[in-house]
Amino acid sequence: MEIFQYQFFINALWAALFTSITCGIIGTYIVSNRIVFLSGGITHSSFGGIGVGYYMGVNPIWGAAVFSVLSALGIEFFSKKGQLRHDSVIGIWWSFGMAIGIIFIYLTPGYAPNLMTYLFGSILTVSQGDLLFMGLLTGVIVVFFLLFFRMILFISFDESYARVFGMPVTLIKSLLISLVALTIVVNIKVVGIILLISLLTVPQSIANQFTQVFSRMMFYSVGISLLGVVAGLLFSYNQDVPSGASIIFALIVLFGLTKAGFYLRDKLHPHR
Amino acid sequence: MSEKILELQSVDAGYNGQRVISEANLEVYDHDFIGMIGPNGGGKTTLLKVILGVLKPFRGKLIYHQIYDADHVKRIGYLPQFSMIDRKFPISALEVVMSGLMPHHGLTRKYSREDKQRARQMMKRMGISHLEDKVVGELSGGQMQRVFLGRAIIGSPRLLILDEPNTFVDNQFEGELYEHLRELNQEMAIILVTHDIGTISSYVKTIACVNQQVFYHHSNVITQEQLSAYNCPIQLIAHGDVPHTVLKRHD
Structure with missing residues (x-):
């Protein structure tokens, strides 16, 4: 296929690989620990950093990185110290970050050119610099999970048990939630905050x-x-539709197919 | 001779500045088998947290005598309340049992072949060898408690703490569990928290009533009068003479 000759497409394939490794590993941690809503909150509050980045004229991704790590640690901190409900704190940060982002983008003179990229992603415009960050984070996550895998599993499954034995539960959890935040940031370019x-x-x-x-x-x-x-x-390239949305669409179709497959199998062989 | 393994000295403890237990004193010796009873909200779980070392007392002292071994590993086995466990978590029974060895390892160490062997032996001892690869969500209440008992004792603790192990389990397992405990008591001290004093009274050696304060009763037989003197209103007992084994008269 001719598209393989284009550098932007090769970049996109590398991005796909890094996205899959980072999101595959970190997502398993998120799903197993039931912190999907927390992760949604971190993702959206990072928009605040993008707005501030625009306003100050620095790369919005740096703003997003600062905001998402701060909100990840901040949500934990405030729900513990402020004696507030955890999910309420998430809701507050979620909308606060979005609001900050919109205010600062509005305050920035001129038109915000790549705004839609940050909201909905664009894997085909991933640059070499983006890839460098993605590759770096992929390395960090892989090494972290290789080193601490048993500990992560142990703490995730039964935190209070790990505390009894003086394991560094808070430290490991803070590092993990920071990795969640960074994973979110480097993948914003690929599918966008909303997706x-x-x-x-x-x-x-x-x-x-x-x-x-x-x-x-x-x-x-x-x-x-x-x-x-x-x-x-490939679907996005063929049909000329936004890549972020078509990636999600492909994944949901895959989910529907496998779910149907398992349903049929259980119907046909109920006693397996 | 019995050796003291831990003691609490006039401990006040609770959460957010609110006292749940006050002036608690307790001494635990090896080969002790203490049944811990008390009304809901009376502070049993709080007391356990203090003993386990995860809740710092407002006042008073927790002293470990024989709990840490030469390698600074805390030799406590702990079986948490059933409701504390996420039953959807993707982890196999063998992994749970093996995780009881975590405290003996460094932060980054992987499990060795020996660890796996030990975990398999433990599962055999618990009679659950066939469940090795099952994930926790597929286990029945009794099977799950066997897995958690396996995790608690795989590191050969000196003190085993069980928080209401008899909820959500079948009668058959309950009987088996108490037989296991009787056997384990040869090697380690046991604290068993329960709301069902009737069944355990023949297994435990002494009784601790926890209702804000701790009243230690040096026998496994306790009368209704004594319970009310201890300010320990247990529902079962308050409703009449159901648990005969407990309410047997003292001479």
């Missing part, structure tokens, strides 16, 4: 139908999201 949560939940939900073991769920999720992202990318 990102699906990359962190849909592949994992598909994988969960095949396996119920954490480690396998991670590997399957990586493979499934790679399949979904590449399929969506």
Whole structure:
């Protein structure tokens, strides 16, 4: 195919690989620990950083990085110290970040050119610089999970038990939530703020139908999201529709197909 | 000779500045088998948290005597309340049992072949070898408690703490559990929190009533009068003479 000759397409394929690895691993952690809503909150509040970035004339992604890590740690901090309901705090940060973003973009003179890219993503415009960040984070996440996998599983499954034995629960959890925030930031370019949560939940939900073991769920999720992202990318190229939306569409179709497959199997062989 | 393994000295503890237990004193010796009873909200779980070392007392002291071993590993086994566990979490029974060895390892160490072997042996001892690869969500209440008991004792603790292990389990497992505990009591002290004093009274050696304060009763037989003297209104007992085994008269 001729599109493979284009540099932007090769970049997009690399981005697909990094997206799949980061979202596959981190998404499995998110889904297993039931922090999907928290992750949604972090994703949306990062928009505040994008607005501030625009206003100050720096790369909006840097603003997003600062905002998302701060909101990730801030949500935990405020719900503990402020004795507020955890999900209420998430709701507040979620909308606060969006509001800040809109105010600062409005205050910025002129037209905000790439605004739609940050909201809905555009894997075909991923630059070499973006890829460098994505590759770096992929490396950090892989190494972190290789080193601490047992500990992560142990703490996630039964936090209070880990605390009894003086494990550094708070430290590991803070590092993990920061990795969640950074994963969100580097993948904003790919599918955008509004659609990102699906990359962190849909592949994992598909994988969960095949396996119920954490480690396998991670590997399957990586493979499934790679399949979904590449399929969506080709669909977007062929039909000339936005890539973010077609990636999500491809993943949801995959989810529907596997769900139907398992349903039929259970119907036909009910006693397996 | 019995050796003291831990003690609480006039401990006040609670949450957010509110006291749940006050002036609690308790001494635990090896080979103790303490049944811990008390009304809901009386502070049983709070007391356990203090003993486990996860809740710092407002006042008073928790002293471990024989709990840490030469490698600074806390030799406590703990079986949490059933409701504390996320049953949808993707983890297999073998992994749960093996995770009981985590405290013995460094932060980053992987499980060795030996660890796996130990976990398999533990599952055999619990009679659940066939469940190795099952995820926790597929286990029945009794099977799950066997898995958690396996996790609690795989590190050979000196003190085993069980928080209401008899909820959500079948009668058969309950009987088996108490037999296991009787056997384990040869090697370790046990604190068993329960709301069902009737069934356990023949297994435990002593009783601790927890209702804001801790009243230690040096026998496994307790009378209704004693319970009310301890300010320990247990519902079962308040409703008449159902748990005969407990209410047997003292001579």
